[in-house]
Structure formats: C-alpha cells, structure tokens
Amino acid sequence: MMRIGALAEASGVSRDTLRYYEKQGLIHADRWPNGYRDYPEGMVEMVRLIRQGQALGFSLKEIGALVQGLGGGLSQAEVETLLRGKLAEIDARMQELSDLRAVVARRLAKACPLGLDAPGSLDPKRVAS
Amino acid sequence: MMRIGALAEASGVSRDTLRYYEKQGLIHADRWPNGYRDYPEGMVEMVRLIRQGQALGFSLKEIGALVQGLGGGLSQAEVETLLRGKLAEIDARMQELSDLRAVVARRLAKACPLGLDAPGSLDPKRVAS
DNA sequence: CTTGACCTTGGACTTAACTCCAAGGTTTAC
DNA sequence: GTAAACCTTGGAGTTAAGTCCAAGGTCAAG
The missing domain is CATH 1.20.5 (Single alpha-helices involved in coiled-coils or other helix-helix interfaces)
Known part of the structure; x- marks a missing residue:
C-alpha cells in the first residue's frame, strides 16, 4: 500500500534514514513480489515517535529496545x-x-x-x- | 586552584572531554605559568549543566550558543x-x-x-x- | 519501447562527540 | 634524584546516525 517514498514524505525523514532504521531493527517493512517495501499506515506515527524520542536525548538503540523488546526475545x-x-x-x-x-x-x-x-x-x- | 583532574573527578567527565569542550568554546580555563589549566569552583556546575542539556537532546553547539552568546559577539x-x-x-x-x-x-x-x-x-x- | 519516476542493494563518506595514544614537561613523595 | 602521578600538545581512531553515490530493476505514460 505505502511505499518508501510516501512514508518518507509523510513522516518527514529521508528514504535512506528509513532503510537505516530498518537495518537497525527499529521498523519492519513487508515486501512486494518485486522487492519494494510496503508499510502500514500506522508506520507514519511510529516514525514520528522515533524522532520524538531522539529529540529528547534517547538513542536509537534505546528506542529500539523500547519498541520491540530487544529483538522480541524478552x-x-x-x-x-x-x-x-x-x-x-x-x-x-x-x-x-x-x-x-x-x-x-x-x-x-x-x-x-x-x-x-x-x-x-x-x-x-x-x-x- | 582547581586543575583538570580535579574538575574531571568532581564533574564526572573525562579530562579529554573537558579539553574538547574548551576547544569547542564551551568552557574557558585560566593557565598557570607552567601551562596547566586552572578552573574556578563554579565550573563544576557549569559542566553539569552542559551534560544536562545534552541528555535533553541539545547539541554542544546549541549549548555553547546559549552559554556564551555565540562567541560573545552577540x-x-x-x-x-x-x-x-x-x-x-x-x-x-x-x-x-x-x-x-x-x-x-x-x-x-x-x-x-x-x-x-x-x-x-x-x-x-x-x-x- | 523508451523516458522518467520510482524502487533495490552495497559501500563509501560525513559529522558530532568523544576516546586513546605518543612524546614530553612538572610536581610530589620517598 | 628518581619514580609516580600529574599536566601539556597533536593527531589518530571510534561510534552513532545518518547521507550520498553507483549500478541496476520496475512500472506508468506517451
């Protein structure tokens, strides 16, 4: 439904940054058969939450731990x-x-x-x- | 009166970091004839204020601007x-x-x-x- | 069926804020 | 007077968080 460009536009962060967040395990994207990323609507708010946490002095690692429970293994x-x-x-x-x-x-x-x-x-x- | 080691001890930041802050223009030190840095007592609180600002998501540059009015030229x-x-x-x-x-x-x-x-x-x- | 706007990956580069190291001068303690 | 514990500088290395680029795949429009 929502491709990376649209999410970047809607959330105000660059495509590169979104891919970086994914690599760091902060967000997840489904894939189309052609390999394109597909995000749910709620992801916009999710990215905003990440940026908010950062502006308040939390690191991506800390935010990631909060968001997904240290890799889901908690x-x-x-x-x-x-x-x-x-x-x-x-x-x-x-x-x-x-x-x-x-x-x-x-x-x-x-x-x-x-x-x-x-x-x-x-x-x-x-x-x- | 207070040398860099004592300030580091009292404020909880490393000597290197204090020298770095000085290089960035955030703090100032007088010098003894032998070149050693000499800090006033209030510097401990000053350094704490800097760390506090950082923990709240402000950059050293922003903090510096606040603290010394962009190089004193404002x-x-x-x-x-x-x-x-x-x-x-x-x-x-x-x-x-x-x-x-x-x-x-x-x-x-x-x-x-x-x-x-x-x-x-x-x-x-x-x-x- | 090509042009332009998308998307993919991998890897190199950048900036901020340290952190470490080497080579050497100074001061305090025995 | 010498060893340990301070201090100096300059410069290299590190980490986090991007940012940029090259080479290439996909897709809608004309």
Missing part, C-alpha cells in the same frame, strides 16, 4: 522492567528540563550579555535563587 | 531572541516528553509483549485513548 517481566525503567528516566528528564527552563528563564529576566559574566554565573543554584 | 537583542527561542523549545520538548510518558505508561498498563503487536500499536493517538 519475557513479559523483562519488558515490564524495561518500561518501568524508561518511565522513571522520562520523569527524571522532565524534572531536569524543568530545572533547565528555570535557568534559561532567569537568564532571560536578567537580559544581560551572556559572554561577559563571571564564571559560574549560570550555576543553577545561584541563578534560580 | 548584541543584547540577539541574546534575548536566542534565549526566548530556547525557552519555547524547552516548553515544546516538555510537552513531547509528557506525550511520550503517556505512551510508555499506557504500554506498561497493557503489559503485553512489545514485539508481537500489530504495526501501529504504539501510535500515540491509539495508545493514549
């Missing part, structure tokens, strides 16, 4: 552990992001040239006070 | 624009992280083997419903 319990760990990591990352936001917001409030400060001026403890 | 207004843009980006990223958390949490609730689902099963729209 037990129920292992998958649960993996997911719980990821959840904790996401929560920690949200906290960090919130801290970082405070640092940047404080800096913006000061609205002074950045390069001219004393060292340590970006120290969160000092800046957030 | 006007007040340019710095403000830069900071405002970063702030918006952080907010967007927090929203994404929140969405991602919902996807993972939903998946955990299902607690079923990940690799065996129909394609599109991780589709946020479907999963979040």
Whole structure:
C-alpha cells in the first residue's frame, strides 16, 4: 500500500534514514513480489515517535529496545522492567528540563550579555535563587 | 586552584572531554605559568549543566550558543531572541516528553509483549485513548 | 519501447562527540 | 634524584546516525 517514498514524505525523514532504521531493527517493512517495501499506515506515527524520542536525548538503540523488546526475545517481566525503567528516566528528564527552563528563564529576566559574566554565573543554584 | 583532574573527578567527565569542550568554546580555563589549566569552583556546575542539556537532546553547539552568546559577539537583542527561542523549545520538548510518558505508561498498563503487536500499536493517538 | 519516476542493494563518506595514544614537561613523595 | 602521578600538545581512531553515490530493476505514460 505505502511505499518508501510516501512514508518518507509523510513522516518527514529521508528514504535512506528509513532503510537505516530498518537495518537497525527499529521498523519492519513487508515486501512486494518485486522487492519494494510496503508499510502500514500506522508506520507514519511510529516514525514520528522515533524522532520524538531522539529529540529528547534517547538513542536509537534505546528506542529500539523500547519498541520491540530487544529483538522480541524478552519475557513479559523483562519488558515490564524495561518500561518501568524508561518511565522513571522520562520523569527524571522532565524534572531536569524543568530545572533547565528555570535557568534559561532567569537568564532571560536578567537580559544581560551572556559572554561577559563571571564564571559560574549560570550555576543553577545561584541563578534560580 | 582547581586543575583538570580535579574538575574531571568532581564533574564526572573525562579530562579529554573537558579539553574538547574548551576547544569547542564551551568552557574557558585560566593557565598557570607552567601551562596547566586552572578552573574556578563554579565550573563544576557549569559542566553539569552542559551534560544536562545534552541528555535533553541539545547539541554542544546549541549549548555553547546559549552559554556564551555565540562567541560573545552577540548584541543584547540577539541574546534575548536566542534565549526566548530556547525557552519555547524547552516548553515544546516538555510537552513531547509528557506525550511520550503517556505512551510508555499506557504500554506498561497493557503489559503485553512489545514485539508481537500489530504495526501501529504504539501510535500515540491509539495508545493514549 | 523508451523516458522518467520510482524502487533495490552495497559501500563509501560525513559529522558530532568523544576516546586513546605518543612524546614530553612538572610536581610530589620517598 | 628518581619514580609516580600529574599536566601539556597533536593527531589518530571510534561510534552513532545518518547521507550520498553507483549500478541496476520496475512500472506508468506517451
């Protein structure tokens, strides 16, 4: 139904990148008799999810583990552990992001040239006070 | 006062990485007459901030721009624009992280083997419903 | 039945962010 | 004073995540 060009178009990543994701085991494609890849509709959202994870600092390897349970060879319990760990990591990352936001917001409030400060001026403890 | 080994120890990054950050213009070190680098105390927090930004998906280049205003050659207004843009980006990223958390949490609730689902099963729209 | 827009593979190349190594200078401990 | 534990530089090597290219197969339109 959906060939690689259409998926690339719809998801905003290059054909090469999609083939790369497949080689890394992140996504799977059926094949037409002529060898062309065939993707289901939901694959568009899947690719978006991968890009989202990347933008948040997760590696393709981590995302792959989440998505397909380390090659499909994981037990129920292992998958649960993996997911719980990821959840904790996401929560920690949200906290960090919130801290970082405070640092940047404080800096913006000061609205002074950045390069001219004393060292340590970006120290969160000092800046957030 | 603080030499590179001590900073590496205190911040948890390698000496090589610290020298690399300096070469990329992210941090600065004074020098002793013998050529040894000398860092102020606040540098430990600075390095932590850099690592934090990286874990959240920002590149060293982006972090550097934030930290020192693109080489110190930016006007007040340019710095403000830069900071405002970063702030918006952080907010967007927090929203994404929140969405991602919902996807993972939903998946955990299902607690079923990940690799065996129909394609599109991780589709946020479907999963979040 | 050829032209152009697709698709295939394999392999070489690129960039960011390290990481390691070699050759050598300095400082501290015995 | 010499050995161990620091520091310096320059440059080579590594990994992740693409990106590009060449040689070639497929398919719809004219």
